[in-house]
Amino acid sequence: MDGPHELLQVEHQQPQAEHGHGFDPFRMVIDALSGRWMLAGAAGLVLGCAFAFLGYQYAAKRIAYQSTGLIRIVPSRPAVLYETELSEPMREYESHRLTQARFIKSQRLLDLAVEDEEFQAVGWPSGPSGVIKLRNALNVTVPRSEEMIIVGVRSGDPETARAATDAVLRAYERLAIDRAAQEHAATLKELRGLRERYRRERDEAKREVLRLAAEHGTDDLESTSIAARKRLNTIDDQINETRLRLAVAAQSEQPAPPPQGEGAEAPADDAISEMTVEQLGQYDLRLAELFDNLTQMRLRLASMSESLGPRHHMIQRTSKDLRVLEQQVETEADRVRDNLRSGQYGDSARTAGDLRATLERLEEMRKDTANDVLSLGRTQLSIEDYKQRALEAEAQLGETNARLEALEVEQDATRVGRAEIVQRAERADEPVSDKRTQLAAAGLIGGFGVGVGFVALPGMVWPRFRTVRHVAGHASAFQLLGIIPELTSSAEAADDMVQANLRQIVNRLEAEAFRDASASRVYAITSGSAGEGKTSVTTALATILARQGQRTLVIDSDTVGQAMSAQFGLTDAPGLQELIAGEISFDRLHLERVHGFYVLPVGASASVSLRSIGPRDMSAVLRAVRPSFDAVLIDTGPILGSPEAAAVAVNAERTILVVSRGQDAGVVRAAQRRLAQLGVTQIGVVFNRASRTDIERDSMSA
Numbered sequence: 001m002d003g004p005h006e007l008l009q010v011e012h013q014q015p016q017a018e019h020g021h022g023f024d025p026f027r028m029v030i031d032a033l034s035g036r037w038m039l040a041g042a043a044g045l046v047l048g049c050a051f052a053f054l055g056y057q058y059a060a061k062r063i064a065y066q067s068t069g070l071i072r073i074v075p076s077r078p079a080v081l082y083e084t085e086l087s088e089p090m091r092e093y094e095s096h097r098l099t100q101a102r103f104i105k106s107q108r109l110l111d112l113a114v115e116d117e118e119f120q121a122v123g124w125p126s127g128p129s130g131v132i133k134l135r136n137a138l139n140v141t142v143p144r145s146e147e148m149i150i151v152g153v154r155s156g157d158p159e160t161a162r163a164a165t166d167a168v169l170r171a172y173e174r175l176a177i178d179r180a181a182q183e184h185a186a187t188l189k190e191l192r193g194l195r196e197r198y199r200r201e202r203d204e205a206k207r208e209v210l211r212l213a214a215e216h217g218t219d220d221l222e223s224t225s226i227a228a229r230k231r232l233n234t235i236d237d238q239i240n241e242t243r244l245r246l247a248v249a250a251q252s253e254q255p256a257p258p259p260q261g262e263g264a265e266a267p268a269d270d271a272i273s274e275m276t277v278e279q280l281g282q283y284d285l286r287l288a289e290l291f292d293n294l295t296q297m298r299l300r301l302a303s304m305s306e307s308l309g310p311r312h313h314m315i316q317r318t319s320k321d322l323r324v325l326e327q328q329v330e331t332e333a334d335r336v337r338d339n340l341r342s343g344q345y346g347d348s349a350r351t352a353g354d355l356r357a358t359l360e361r362l363e364e365m366r367k368d369t370a371n372d373v374l375s376l377g378r379t380q381l382s383i384e385d386y387k388q389r390a391l392e393a394e395a396q397l398g399e400t401n402a403r404l405e406a407l408e409v410e411q412d413a414t415r416v417g418r419a420e421i422v423q424r425a426e427r428a429d430e431p432v433s434d435k436r437t438q439l440a441a442a443g444l445i446g447g448f449g450v451g452v453g454f455v456a457l458p459g460m461v462w463p464r465f466r467t468v469r470h471v472a473g474h475a476s477a478f479q480l481l482g483i484i485p486e487l488t489s490s491a492e493a494a495d496d497m498v499q500a501n502l503r504q505i506v507n508r509l510e511a512e513a514f515r516d517a518s519a520s521r522v523y524a525i526t527s528g529s530a531g532e533g534k535t536s537v538t539t540a541l542a543t544i545l546a547r548q549g550q551r552t553l554v555i556d557s558d559t560v561g562q563a564m565s566a567q568f569g570l571t572d573a574p575g576l577q578e579l580i581a582g583e584i585s586f587d588r589l590h591l592e593r594v595h596g597f598y599v600l601p602v603g604a605s606a607s608v609s610l611r612s613i614g615p616r617d618m619s620a621v622l623r624a625v626r627p628s629f630d631a632v633l634i635d636t637g638p639i640l641g642s643p644e645a646a647a648v649a650v651n652a653e654r655t656i657l658v659v660s661r662g663q664d665a666g667v668v669r670a671a672q673r674r675l676a677q678l679g680v681t682q683i684g685v686v687f688n689r690a691s692r693t694d695i696e697r698d699s700m701s702a
Contacts, residue, residue, distance in 0.1 A: 071104075288361070522634065525658060659685055
């Protein structure tokens with residue numbers, strides 16, 4: 001018995017020593033992967049291969065083949081018969097070569113190269129996207145102390161690289177050598193025609209603006225329009241006032257007006273002299289019309305003065321007309337004053353007839369003024385439209401001038417010197433850049449790490465017990481009794497490894513109870529949650545104890561699960577609940593014997609099923625059964641969710657906590673805290689459903 005005891009002591013102490021060194025990230029990863037190495041390896045290989053494939057494909061798309069061509073810039077032309085300035089060495093030759101190199105990268109040349117039919121035949125895109133792609137792939141080198149310019153284009157396809165280089169060379173040949181002059185001249189001619197057209201459109205729009213402005217004295221009719229609207233409002237007020245006065249006059253008008261002469265009363269002479277022109281207009285319709293015209297002219301002059309200077313011809317002409325009209329108004333006003341002094345108007349100067357005439361005149365004036373407001377608005381819109389046309393034509397003219405100037409400068413840059421293509425593009429056989437192997441290897445390593453990380457991450461975030469070392473390390477307050485593989489029936493006890501591990505657990509329990517061998521032992525078998533195999537463990541331990549010649553009783557106290565009773569078909573048989581309810585005594589109770597041990601089922605008493613089994617109930621039951629048995633094993637429900645489990649644990653000499661492989665560490669710690677709250681200190685752990693590899697490794701390390 002000493003041998004198994006020492007073996008279990010090593011099993012319990014060795015993991016504690018391993019966990020006594022504080023936080024170890026590497027150990028945390030190892031723990032998270034324990035029991036899942038094959039899954040981690042498979043995930044790593046799958047993702048590694050996938051990432052390697054993606055890396056290879058990514059690099060394959062970026063394999064670069066470069067095709068090159070050579071352009072020679074001759075510094076001087078050979079003389080045929082006479083020496084001329086053309087046969088002299090070119091000044092600033094190096095600068096000219098650099099200019100040619102920049103020209104090869106110019107927008108115009110690349111536009112022409114992209115439109116090359118042979119180039120498009122290999123699938124190169126046209127338009128701006130093709131130009132951008134060609135500019136990024138084009139490489140122009142100007143070696144020192146040489147007459148050559150090296151033109152190269154990189155592409156993932158060697159044939160495309162060759163076609164692109166040839167397209168650039170052909171475009172340069174068309175633009176930079178002799179035939180470029182005629183095409184350039186045609187372009188310049190077209191641009192000059194556009195320049196004249198835009199200039200003509202701009203000038204015509206400006207002339208229309210000036211014409212409309214001349215009709216109204218200014219091109220800013222906003223102030224004039226505001227004055228016209230004010231005048232319209234004034235006329236509306238006058239119309240309303242006249243209509244009111246007409247209504248009053250119509251009521252007070254006599255059938256026959258009083259005779260003029262002695263009975264007529266005219267205003268006093270002093271009052272007549274102080275009357276304003278507007279007041280005098282109440283007696284004379286012509287004076288009122290002249291005064292209205294004078295008011296409109298003054299408003300128009302004020303509006304024009306906001307945008308025109310005093311010397312402007314429109315201002316001077318309007319001022320002259322205003323002075324003439326003022327003189328006419330003053331003359332007419334004097335005439336009306338004289339008529340008033342002579343009594344010609346009498347005391348009914350503004351009779352109903354006069355007011356009606358005034359109302360008609362005001363309504364006519366309102367109609368004319370409203371038409372003026374509408375006309376001003378239309379004219380203002382026309383002016384704004386012509387201004388916008390002028391601006392658009394000016395912008396197009398500026399763009400045309402800029403383009404024309406650029407082409408003229410470009411023409412000057414390509415006119416001097418002689419260029420010739422000495423080598424057309426050649427097809428490249430070897431890539432200049434190939435990182436497929438490197439990226440595939442990096443993808444393999446990275447993908448393998450990601451796959452392993454995916455498998456390890458859940459175990460690091462939500463740690464679970466996967467090996468016996470995890471159990472001992474995370475539940476150090478417990479005593480590890482042993483490890484057993486998964487048991488689904490007692491038939492598995494025939495396996496040598498299973499029997500050996502079960503005997504280790506039984507021997508450990510026997511060694512602890514050696515001092516009190518005369519008394520029966522009571523063991524409570526529980527777990528943190530349901531489904532951890534506590535019923536199978538209870539059955540296996542009871543079988544081993546019975547084979548050793550001990551009278552063994554198994555009590556099913558799991559009133560919810562009743563797995564033990566269901567396993568042996570005793571769900572309807574009287575048992576624990578009937579004993580607690582006093583419906584039957586233990587002496588009269590029939591116990592079923594299976595595999596050498598006796599089974600006390602949970603029972604089916606309705607009175608007990610309605611309430612929880614308490615500690616006193618279990619104590620009374622144990623007092624009744626202990627004299628008849630050497631060992632009593634109580635299969636109870638989970639300690640975290642079963643009240644019966646608490647009642648059993650406080651009455652047992654030893655509580656065995658079954659922890660299955662894959663159980664959440666938090667559940668086990670919660671079970672530990674629950675048992676501590678109940679005052680249970682004798683706690684042993686059985687690691688259930690361990691893998692055979694884990695058992696063999698643990699035995700070898702022991």
